[in-house]
Amino acid sequence: MLIGDVAYRFHVSVRSVRNDLSQLEQFAHIHNVTLERKRGKGIVLVGTPSSMQSLLRTLETYGRRILDPEERLSVMTASLLLRDSATFQLLANDCGVSRQTAIRDFSEVEAVLKNECISVVRCQGKGLALEADELNIRHAFVQLLADNPCPDCISDLVAHDEDMCLCMPFAKEIVQHAKAILGMGFLNEDYIETLVCYILCRIQRRHTIQSASYEFELSSNAETLDSLRIMLEQYVSQRDERTYLATLILSQRIGPFPSQRERTEADAMNGEAEKLSRQLVDALGKYQQIDGVAVKDVISMLTEHIRPALYRKHNNIQLHDENMESYLRLTSPLILEFTSSTLEECGVDFPPSEIAYIAMYLTSIFEASGGEDLVPTILFVCSFGLATSVLLKSRLERLLFGCRLVGPKSLGEAEEYLRRNDVDLIIATCEFSTSVAPVLRVNPMLTQVDIDRVKGYVNQLPYTKMSSQFVKHYAEQKHEKTFHRVTDYVFDDDIQVIDACESWQSAIRLAAMPLVQRGLMESRYVETMIHAVCELGTYMVLTPGTAYVHAGVNDGISDDCAAILVSRSPIKFGSENAKNVRVIVVLGIKHQDKSDLLALASIFGASRNLESLARSDISTKTIALMHD
CATH class of the missing domain: 1.10.1790 (PTS-regulatory domain, PRD)
Structure with a gap:
C-alpha cells in the first residue's frame, strides 16, 4: 500500500505516516513480520502464514473507542448514504454497538434524513434503502461531511467502501x-x-x-x-x-478567478479545436463527398470532443481506453489509420485512445454521407415455382429492409445480370456459384436458421461496402502521387501460395509462420488474432476475398512486419457468417503510426489484382509485383 493511501485511510498527513513507520516496524518485528518498501507498490508486510495470523489475532484484541449518540447518528447516516442498501446489523457493526442499539437509535437517523427530504424504505431481501431525488441525497452527504462530529469514523467508512x-x-x-x-x-x-x-x-x-x-x-x-x-x-x-x-x-474554491491570460489561452484552444475539426473533415472529403447538412451535428460533436482532447494534450493528461482502441482497430481499421495519418499531417500528436475516439466520429460522418453508394445490393436467385419465389421475395423484403433487392432471377438471368452489374451478396435457393460476390444458399421456405444466417451476413454488408469504397477512393487519391507495391511492405520470403487449407485458423497460423520463425512475432500474437476473429466476427475482410488480421501492440510483437498467404481454393473465413477469402494478410503492428494496412488494402482491393489472385497459376512472384 502506498503511504498516501495509508494517510487517506486514517485521515492524517503523509508526514505523520512516515514518522510512525519506525514504530510500526518494531511492532511487526515482535511478531516475526517485516515491513518492506517496494518500488511502485509502497510498503508491504512480509511474513509466514503463522506469523501473519499471530499479528492479526493481536490486532483483534485492540478495541475501538465507543461512539457517543451523536457520533453514532452521523455514522449510521453516512453508512446509508454510501450504500445502496444496508441492514441494521451492518449499521451496528459500523458503530461498534449491538443490533438492538442500532434499531433504537434509528428513528433519529430517519428524522435527520427527513429534513433533507429523504425517506428510508424497507426492501424485502435487501434491508434499508434511501428513496429521494438524487440531488437531495447528494446534498445530505455534503452537509454530513461539513458538520461531521467524528471525521475519523466517516473516513473509515469511506476507506472500506469498495x-x-x-x-x-x-x-x-x-x-x-x-x-x-x-x-x-x-x-x-x-x-x-x-x-x-x-x-x-x-x-x-x-x-x-x-x-x-x-x-x-x-x-x-x-x-x-x-x-x-x-x-x-x-x-x-x-x-x-x-x-x-x-x-x-x-x-469550494478560494482565491481569484482565472486571469485574462488564462481566458485567452482557453479561447485559443477553442479556435484550435475548430480548425483541427475542419482539417479532418476536409481530408475525409477527398474520399467521400461530405453531406454537410446531414452530418452537421456529428461534426459539432467532433469539435466538442477535440476541445478537451487538446486540453488533455496541452496539460499532459493521458486518456487510456484500451478496449475502445482495440475495438476500433478491429472494426474500423481503415478510417482509424486514416485518422492517425491525417492528425500527423496536421502536426498533432494524440495518443492512440484519443485517435480512436476521433475515428469514431469520422466513421459516422463517412457513413452518413455515403447515401445510395453505401446501400447494399442483394441479388435473389430462385429456380423454383412462381408462387414460392413471390413468397420468398416478400419475406426477404421485410428481412432486408434498407437494402436494394434485385430479382428473383433464374440461373441464366442471374449470370447475365452479373455481367453488367455489381452486387454485394447473392441469396440463392438453388446451387449457384460465382467469383464476383458471396453466395448464401437458403431453403425456399426460409427457415429460422436461414433467417439468422442472412441477418448475420447482411448486418456487416454496409461496413464491408464502406471499407471497399474507402479503399477505392484512397487508391485513386494516392495514385496521383505514387504507387504502392507489395514489396514495399512485405519481404519475398514472407509470401506463400498454397492449394488449399483445412481451416481459417490454420491459414492464419501458416501465414504468420515466417514471422514467428524469424522472432518478429510470438505464438501468442497469432492466437490473439484468431481469438479476435472468433470474438468480433469477420470484420477483418475489408476488401473482397482478403482478410487483414492483426492483434495489439502488446500481444507479442517486436517490430512492424507483414506476411501474405494466398490459397488457390477459397477458405471459409470466420466461425459465424463466414466469408470466402483467398488471401490472408497478417499485420504485425508495433508502431501504430506506421501501419501498412491502407496501402496493402489499396493493392489487394484493385480489380486487376482480384482477377489475378483468382487464377490457378497465381505465384509468389506475381503477388510480389502487384501494386495499386
Whole structure:
C-alpha cells in the first residue's frame, strides 16, 4: 500500500505516516513480520502464514473507542448514504454497538434524513434503502461531511467502501486538474476529494441527476464553469453531471478567478479545436463527398470532443481506453489509420485512445454521407415455382429492409445480370456459384436458421461496402502521387501460395509462420488474432476475398512486419457468417503510426489484382509485383 493511501485511510498527513513507520516496524518485528518498501507498490508486510495470523489475532484484541449518540447518528447516516442498501446489523457493526442499539437509535437517523427530504424504505431481501431525488441525497452527504462530529469514523467508512476506493484516484486527479484550471487551491483538499469521489461513485451506480437547475447563474463564472466541464469530459459522460461537479468544485474554491491570460489561452484552444475539426473533415472529403447538412451535428460533436482532447494534450493528461482502441482497430481499421495519418499531417500528436475516439466520429460522418453508394445490393436467385419465389421475395423484403433487392432471377438471368452489374451478396435457393460476390444458399421456405444466417451476413454488408469504397477512393487519391507495391511492405520470403487449407485458423497460423520463425512475432500474437476473429466476427475482410488480421501492440510483437498467404481454393473465413477469402494478410503492428494496412488494402482491393489472385497459376512472384 502506498503511504498516501495509508494517510487517506486514517485521515492524517503523509508526514505523520512516515514518522510512525519506525514504530510500526518494531511492532511487526515482535511478531516475526517485516515491513518492506517496494518500488511502485509502497510498503508491504512480509511474513509466514503463522506469523501473519499471530499479528492479526493481536490486532483483534485492540478495541475501538465507543461512539457517543451523536457520533453514532452521523455514522449510521453516512453508512446509508454510501450504500445502496444496508441492514441494521451492518449499521451496528459500523458503530461498534449491538443490533438492538442500532434499531433504537434509528428513528433519529430517519428524522435527520427527513429534513433533507429523504425517506428510508424497507426492501424485502435487501434491508434499508434511501428513496429521494438524487440531488437531495447528494446534498445530505455534503452537509454530513461539513458538520461531521467524528471525521475519523466517516473516513473509515469511506476507506472500506469498495466503490469509493476505486473512484478515489480519479477524484484526486480531478481536484488537481481543477486547481490548475482555477489557478488556486481549496481550503480543505481532502474534503473536496471525498465529495468528488462520492459523486463519481453515485454515477457509477447509475444514480444520476436529471436537470442542471443548480448551475451558477453569475455570468462571471460562465467561462470557468465551461473549462471545468471540458476537463471533466474524460471522467464523466453526462453533461448535467459535469455541470454539477463543476459547480460543486467552484463552490469550494478560494482565491481569484482565472486571469485574462488564462481566458485567452482557453479561447485559443477553442479556435484550435475548430480548425483541427475542419482539417479532418476536409481530408475525409477527398474520399467521400461530405453531406454537410446531414452530418452537421456529428461534426459539432467532433469539435466538442477535440476541445478537451487538446486540453488533455496541452496539460499532459493521458486518456487510456484500451478496449475502445482495440475495438476500433478491429472494426474500423481503415478510417482509424486514416485518422492517425491525417492528425500527423496536421502536426498533432494524440495518443492512440484519443485517435480512436476521433475515428469514431469520422466513421459516422463517412457513413452518413455515403447515401445510395453505401446501400447494399442483394441479388435473389430462385429456380423454383412462381408462387414460392413471390413468397420468398416478400419475406426477404421485410428481412432486408434498407437494402436494394434485385430479382428473383433464374440461373441464366442471374449470370447475365452479373455481367453488367455489381452486387454485394447473392441469396440463392438453388446451387449457384460465382467469383464476383458471396453466395448464401437458403431453403425456399426460409427457415429460422436461414433467417439468422442472412441477418448475420447482411448486418456487416454496409461496413464491408464502406471499407471497399474507402479503399477505392484512397487508391485513386494516392495514385496521383505514387504507387504502392507489395514489396514495399512485405519481404519475398514472407509470401506463400498454397492449394488449399483445412481451416481459417490454420491459414492464419501458416501465414504468420515466417514471422514467428524469424522472432518478429510470438505464438501468442497469432492466437490473439484468431481469438479476435472468433470474438468480433469477420470484420477483418475489408476488401473482397482478403482478410487483414492483426492483434495489439502488446500481444507479442517486436517490430512492424507483414506476411501474405494466398490459397488457390477459397477458405471459409470466420466461425459465424463466414466469408470466402483467398488471401490472408497478417499485420504485425508495433508502431501504430506506421501501419501498412491502407496501402496493402489499396493493392489487394484493385480489380486487376482480384482477377489475378483468382487464377490457378497465381505465384509468389506475381503477388510480389502487384501494386495499386
